[in-house]
Amino acid sequence: xKNAAQTAFSATSSVLxxxxxxxxxxxxxxxxxxxxxxxxxxxxxxxxxxxLTRDPDGAERCxxxxxxxxxxxxxxxxxxxxxxxxxxxxxxxxxxxxxxxxYCGFCEDACPTYAIQLTPDFEMGEFDRQNMVYEKxxxxxxxVGKRPGYNFYRVAGMAVGGxxxxxxxxxxxxxxxxTLLP
Amino acid sequence: xxxxxxxxALGVLATVAKTLIILVGAVLMAALMIPIERRLLGLWQDxxxxxRVGPFGSLQVVADMVKIFFKEDxxxxxxxxxxxxxxxxxxxVTSLLAFAVIPFTPxxxxxxxxxxxxxxxxxSSLGVYSVIFAGWASDNxxxxxxxxxxxxxxxxxxxxxxxxxxxxxxxxxxxxxxxxIESQRGMWNVIPQFPAFVIFFIAGCAEIHRAPFDxxxxxxxxxxxxxxxxxxxxxxxxFVGEYLGIVLISCLxxxxxxxxxxxxxxxxxxxxxxxxxxxMCFFVLLRASTVRPxxxxxxxxxxxxxxxxxxxxxxxxxxxxxxxx
Amino acid sequence: xxxxxxxxxIVALATTARxxxxxxxxxxxxxxxxxxxxxxxDFYALGAAFAAVLEVVVYAGAIMVLFVFVVMMLxxxxxxxxxxxxxxxxxxxAGPAAAAGLLLLALLWALIFGGIEYGGIxxxxxxxxxxxxxxxxxxxxxxxxxxxxxxxxxxxxxHIGRDDTDQVSDAAARGERVTTNVRESR
Numbered sequence: 194x195k196n197a198a199q200t201a202f203s204a205t206s207s208v209l210x211x212x213x214x215x216x217x218x219x220x221x222x223x224x225x226x227x228x229x230x231x232x233x234x235x236x237x238x239x240x241x242x243x244x245l246t247r248d249p250d251g252a253e254r255c256x257x258x259x260x261x262x263x264x265x266x267x268x269x270x271x272x273x274x275x276x277x278x279x280x281x282x283x284x285x286x287x288x289x290x291x292x293x294x295x296y297c298g299f300c301e302d303a304c305p306t307y308a309i310q311l312t313p314d315f316e317m318g319e320f321d322r323q324n325m326v327y328e329k330x331x332x333x334x335x336x337v338g339k340r341p342g343y344n345f346y347r348v349a350g351m352a353v354g355g356x357x358x359x360x361x362x363x364x365x366x367x368x369x370x371x372t373l374l375p
Numbered sequence: 376x377x378x379x380x381x382x383x384a385l386g387v388l389a390t391v392a393k394t395l396i397i398l399v400g401a402v403l404m405a406a407l408m409i410p411i412e413r414r415l416l417g418l419w420q421d422x423x424x425x426x427r428v429g430p431f432g433s434l435q436v437v438a439d440m441v442k443i444f445f446k447e448d449x450x451x452x453x454x455x456x457x458x459x460x461x462x463x464x465x466x467x468v469t470s471l472l473a474f475a476v477i478p479f480t481p482x483x484x485x486x487x488x489x490x491x492x493x494x495x496x497x498x499s500s501l502g503v504y505s506v507i508f509a510g511w512a513s514d515n516x517x518x519x520x521x522x523x524x525x526x527x528x529x530x531x532x533x534x535x536x537x538x539x540x541x542x543x544x545x546x547x548x549x550x551x552x553x554x555x556i557e558s559q560r561g562m563w564n565v566i567p568q569f570p571a572f573v574i575f576f577i578a579g580c581a582e583i584h585r586a587p588f589d590x591x592x593x594x595x596x597x598x599x600x601x602x603x604x605x606x607x608x609x610x611x612x613x614f615v616g617e618y619l620g621i622v623l624i625s626c627l628x629x630x631x632x633x634x635x636x637x638x639x640x641x642x643x644x645x646x647x648x649x650x651x652x653x654x655m656c657f658f659v660l661l662r663a664s665t666v667r668p669x670x671x672x673x674x675x676x677x678x679x680x681x682x683x684x685x686x687x688x689x690x691x692x693x694x695x696x697x698x699x700x
Numbered sequence: 701x702x703x704x705x706x707x708x709x710i711v712a713l714a715t716t717a718r719x720x721x722x723x724x725x726x727x728x729x730x731x732x733x734x735x736x737x738x739x740x741x742d743f744y745a746l747g748a749a750f751a752a753v754l755e756v757v758v759y760a761g762a763i764m765v766l767f768v769f770v771v772m773m774l775x776x777x778x779x780x781x782x783x784x785x786x787x788x789x790x791x792x793x794a795g796p797a798a799a800a801g802l803l804l805l806a807l808l809w810a811l812i813f814g815g816i817e818y819g820g821i822x823x824x825x826x827x828x829x830x831x832x833x834x835x836x837x838x839x840x841x842x843x844x845x846x847x848x849x850x851x852x853x854x855x856x857x858x859h860i861g862r863d864d865t866d867q868v869s870d871a872a873a874r875g876e877r878v879t880t881n882v883r884e885s886r
Contacts, residue, residue, distance in 0.1 A: 455726070497757045500761025504765070510772075523769070526766075530766070
């Protein structure tokens with residue numbers, strides 16, 4: 194009997210205490226961020242809208258290697274390769290269908306030239322689905338993005354655009370395999 | 376057979392107008408409870424709730440209503456059409472009929488029935504059919520389980536509701552709700568009848584299957600219970616019916632235990648509204664804070680705890696009334 | 701009040717007829733509920749407001765709910781409706797219907813030629829107080845007998861619904877071998 198009375202008392206008081214505690218939440222600060230008026234902080238490495246960056250000289254970084262397109266799990270990137278007269282590769286078309294993109298960032302990881310990067314911008318709603326397809330001109334930005342001072346062709350050991358083999362930064366002269374001299 | 380004089384005709388018109396005002400007022404109050412509940416739940420959960428449509432989100436209910444009016448009103452092909460359509464109407468009709476006997480002020484009541492309290496019980500017991508028929512006609516196992524739970528829950532809790540009312544009726548010596556309010560001039564019934572008040576409130580909660588006793592529509596287990604298959608305006612009727620239930624039980628608690636329109640300084644209706652509104656907010660607070668019991672716990676709590684307390688309360692009240700008269 | 705009485709009476713008769721002829725059990729129950737509500741209105745029109753409300757609370761509101769509850773559990777479908785329809789053949793209902801018709805004729809005969817006068821319906825109210833006084837005054841024996849019956853029903857229900865699993869699990873907790881299963885021990 195005593196046990197039952199104890200149980201009844203503790204059960205009742207716990208329910209009343211819960212109700213009281215909930216009521217005291219009327220005077221707490223609200224946790225919601227009122228979004229359009231108050232923007233949340235997004236870190237620089239937030240995975241949002243995808244851009245194509247340029248190197249410090251202002252030339253586009255993308256070499257149309259198609260690695261981003263291959264690594265994309267939803268196949269939303271389509272790249273067509275072209276080559277200029279100096280032998281340098283560039284994308285003739287670079288198209289991302291953002292209505293399929295899942296913003297996973299795999300393309301950024303796969304890119305050997307840091308050309309494709311994700312930015313902290315997610316406000317890209319559209320009423321027409323077709324407007325979600327971004328062409329190269331929509332994607333390319335003027336700056337270097339998250340990788341300042343990096344120029345792929347200046348460090349790559351490839352003869353391109355007037356730069357011969359062995360002339361890149363930190364690159365040794367090519368070894369002449371036709372001679373035995375040191 | 377009967378000939379109306381002009382005065383009589385005017386009287387009839389006045390009564391009809393009064394009835395319409397009270398019914399429309401009840402439905403409007405029930406509709407207003409929807410945004411009020413959402414805002415209050417937000418307040419108690421450290422959120423804002425809907426605050427975009429209109430000032431402080433007050434027009435949210437209009438937006439919701441417009442949406443629900445234009446939704447497709449779909450009847451599943453496997454449903455029993457006639458019963459499926461009748462079910463949501465029953466809850467609206469019974470809830471609104473129950474408002475007919477509630478005295479808002481000494482003069483504002485639709486029907487001054489001598490058996491007012493019993494009429495309320497009758498209407499709330501007929502409300503069970505809405506849920507049961509909705510569950511059965513949907514031909515959906517979640518809906519049927521929800522209906523089963525409702526049947527047992529509502530029949531059981533009606534018993535405690537009636538028994539807890541008996542103490543009040545004994546003190547007032549009448550089933551008439553106006554007499555019951557007048558009998559509380561000296562002291563509100565909540566003081567001498569505190570156990571009855573607690574039982575009535577709990578049973579009322581279970582009767583309109585509100586949280587924490589919302590087992591018939593327990594979202595986690597039964598998707599939406601008996602109204603799983605309902606959409607559009609029929610769902611809207613269940614929805615408004617539930618809020619009508621909240622308004623009704625709040626009004627009843629006010630009438631039976633908190634002296635209805637009685638109160639100093641302010642006019643009677645304002646007192647009634649303030650008291651009833653406090654209880655409506657308390658229903659929301661209950662929903663924000665309490666957890667849903669298991670089904671067997673609900674039944675055991677009713678029959679093993681509420682029933683004995685209610686019977687003891689009636690016996691003691693009866694003894695005191697007999698001894699003092 | 702006269703108009704109310706006869707209108708509700710006609711509704712009660714019509715719905716009761718449908719209760720018998722309706723092949724779908726749930727629809728039949730819906731008609732039965734409506735019939736009871738019409739009866740309640742008749743009681744009210746006769747001045748017995750208390751009885752009217754009790755008719756709704758007890759019969760329409762509680763007992764019929766249990767009926768619906770049970771019928772709902774039976775998983776009725778179109779086959780059941782068809783079978784019900786096949787049972788409504790004239791040779792099956794002709795005999796009982798004729799007998800009932802004879803009784804109706806006798807009743808009408810008594811009403812018309814028995815010298816019973818139509819008293820009219822005034823709607824004078826019989827208060828709950830008088831009902832209570834009568835129940836615990838002249839009819840107290842009947843009330844007590846009904847109480848005995850209900851108590852017996854309660855005891856039987858408690859006996860059938862008693863749960864033996866606790867004893868079994870207690871025995872298992874003590875490490876004893878449980879020899880009887882739950883069903884046998886009942």
